[in-house]
Amino acid sequence: MKLVHVFDAYCGWSHGFSATLRETGARHPELPVEVVSGGLFTGGRRVSIREFGYVQGANAQIAELTGAEFGEAYERLIADGSFVKDSEAAARGMAALRRAAPERAVELATNLQKAFYVDGLSPSDPATYRKPARAAGLDPETVVAAFQAPEARTEASADFRRTAGLGVTGFPTLLAVAGERVLPPARGHATADDIDRRLASLS
Template identity: 30%
Template sequence: MNLIYVADPMCSWCYGFGVTLDALLTAPGDAAPLQLAIVMGGLRPFTKEPLDPARADEIAGHWRHVAEATGRPFADGPQSALRAPGFVYDTEPASRAVVTVRHLAPRLTWRYLEAVQHAFYAGARDVTQADVLADVAENLGLQRADFARAFASEPMRAATLRDFTQTHEWGIRGFPALLAEHDDHLHLVTHGHVPIDTLRERLAGVATAHGPA
């Protein structure tokens, strides 16, 4: 079964859902072998204004909910990336970085997405910055110069926009979302975080379904 994961590296519930999805990919249970394609949804691309303190407080509250629900680590308080002076919550660069790795080293795409998320949420690193994104790529064994060159290129910018457009055409407005290809149809498996048992049950239902969900 082919799965399509629509996510954003700077979406906290996507970070939380990674626990579930990682468990599924590691031990799919009774499901057929799974192939995962990762598509960038575009949570807040091309944001220009710095995050104001009230909005940062609101987002930090969402992060605490994710931490409680999933056990994922978050840097909190003054250490949070949200509190960095002048921080702009633009998710396009991190999304483009994932698309770049998908182009350069497809088998590392999932690991890179998770590494960017961990750097942002747990490590309080500003993953809107090209050098930080290159650090993460280099830590996974990619050549820094190759990554930086591709990341800055127009083809990667265009490919990222195509991801955002495809997500919009699928009618997906929030993340995470997981789709499954079965019998030449796309099935929406989940729109939002669900536990692993629920996810496996839904995939089993897709495997026995006929026609679009």
């Protein structure tokens, strides 16, 4: 069995799930975890943040429920409402990080969300990827180059197709995959204890 974490770097609930995801990985080192970018803000949903209106309220709810941090630098980044969430760019960045250390995809995904939601760095900016790369002890320039390479766009598109193929429409979704069986230990908010109970019921 393996776990598949389908998330979006621009999804506040995915950010709120970061601690649970890390804890689950620590509790179950025997289970490989595949991290897939879901593509929440693409096409017609790629608009300025002011079009959503509910961002601050949702973030407050996420912080209260999960303890996730939304930093002052992030608040400054989105303050005037002009910031555009582009999930295709974020998926290219995740692909670049994943390519550098595929076995550490969970760490890299949560580092990327911290760079945005705490440090206020845009996942659409190539320079942003130096931060999560350095935090993981990777060569930052290699990751930036990978973000800018055509292969990253191809991998982002493959992630979106994989998300659709898995039937995932909301983020985050954690799936347990065993052969042809695909079962969801978590959709949205869950604790590591919740996931443990659901995994136990699958075995």
